[in-house]
Amino acid sequence: MKIIPYFVLHKDNLYPILMNPQIKDSQYRKFCAYGFLKNLRFFDAFLILFLIDKGMTYTQIGILYAAREILTNFFEIPSGLIADIYGRKKSLAAALFIFILSFLIFWLSINFWLYLFAFIIFGIADAFRSGSHKGMMMDYLKLNNWANFKSEYYGHTRSWSQRGSAISALIAGMLIFIDGNYQNIFIYSVIPYAINFLLILSYPSEIDRSEKKKNKDERSFVNNFQALYRVLKQKSVLKLVSTSAFHTAYLKALKDYIQAIMLGIALLLPNIKGIGIENQNGIVIGMLYFLIYLLTAYASQYSSVILKKAPTNLTRKTLLLGLFFGLACGVFFIYEIWIWAFVAFTFIFIIENIRKPILTAFVADNVPNELLTSVYSSQSQLRTLFSAAIAFVFGIFADIWGIGIALVIVSSTLLLLASFISYRKKE
Secondary structure, eight states: OOOOOHHHHTTTOSSOOOOOTTTSOHHHHHHHHHHHHHTOOTTGGGHHHHHHHTTOOHHHHHHHHHHHHHHHHHHHHHHHHHHHHHOHHHHHHHHHHHHHHHHHHHHHOOSHHHHHHHHHHHHHHHHHHTTHHHHHHHHHHHHTTOGGGHHHHHHHHHHHHHHHHHHHHHHHHHHHHHHOOSTHHHHHTHHHHHHHHHHHHTSOGGGTSSSOOSSTTTTOHHHHHHHHHHHHTSHHHHHHHHHHHHHHHHHHHHGGGHHHHHHHHHHHSOOOTTSOHHHHHHHHHHHHHHHHHHHHHHHHHTHHHHHHHSOSSHHHHHHHHHHHHHHHHHHHHHTTOHHHHHHHHHHHHHHHHHHHHHHHHHHHHHSOGGGHHHHHHHHHHHHHHHHHHHHHHHHHHHHHHOHHHHHHHHHHHHHHHHTTOOOOOOO
């Protein structure tokens, strides 16, 4: 019997939530669980503070972030082609294993070069992860005749990723509160990734590849690469991929610097007698991150509703708005207005999570299904190129003039560049 989504039966409902219990099947729950576990990286909320605590300059931090992005960029398209040809489950399981290896290296590292190696390993894992899961999800929707509801479905599953980030930050804050040691949170991050490894292996085989190839020529890298090139030559697809990558790269390069703002807020609070300053800062930062990711979870979940109500050319306008909030955050940072700097940066997170499900669906609408993972990887490749450049330049500027001025310079420059990038979905 054909399953009809709840939001088909209730077209006038402004919130097309997945209410039908048949749609919330075991695979839906697995998609949600994957995102939740993937974002239980307890070190994320303290990575910049951890590196500063290890004596790193902002330039060195910029080099570490740029190195990670460059390695991710180098492996993006090959990893996407491998996933499309040999299986997305294998690619994603390998990525999770490599992530675990990078966490262990972080935990054991004692100097800049070891941290650089850990960042490189992390970057390779990120390349094999990107695109594979979204490709499997889009195939699952197609198999169940739900392809018209990509943004709703992906938005709901992505909201669980943001809930994972929220819980992750809260747990990390509690761990820091208890022992004040940033380094130990890397070893705790191994546990959810090991569980996720087993979860991916349980995914159904019919979504492992987009379609079965009948001969080796069809499965060759050359043929797949040529098909991918033909798709990306289309101006509308290239603009779409670029628009999506630009804002994500900006946030990814700079998002951890919000920890400096959170630290400013934490230092405004009176010190609790008998509790070390590091321990107190840990719980405050964890709670602030928890608040951010609760908001981004709702932003992702409601993105399809926002799309229906929003004016035309939403993707370009949200891109410019996100960069404007970065500029405003830099101004507030310069004058040490920590609360408003935090609010401005939080809006960048929210905007990204409104954009992501919408743009993921737009890509799926404009790309052949058998090349979907490869195109998502190409999108990630653009993102990593942008992100590496932003992270490196920002680190240098932050060492010379401070984080606030660096935010102003980078954000205002990108605002000018963003005026050349636009995408309008065909009606």
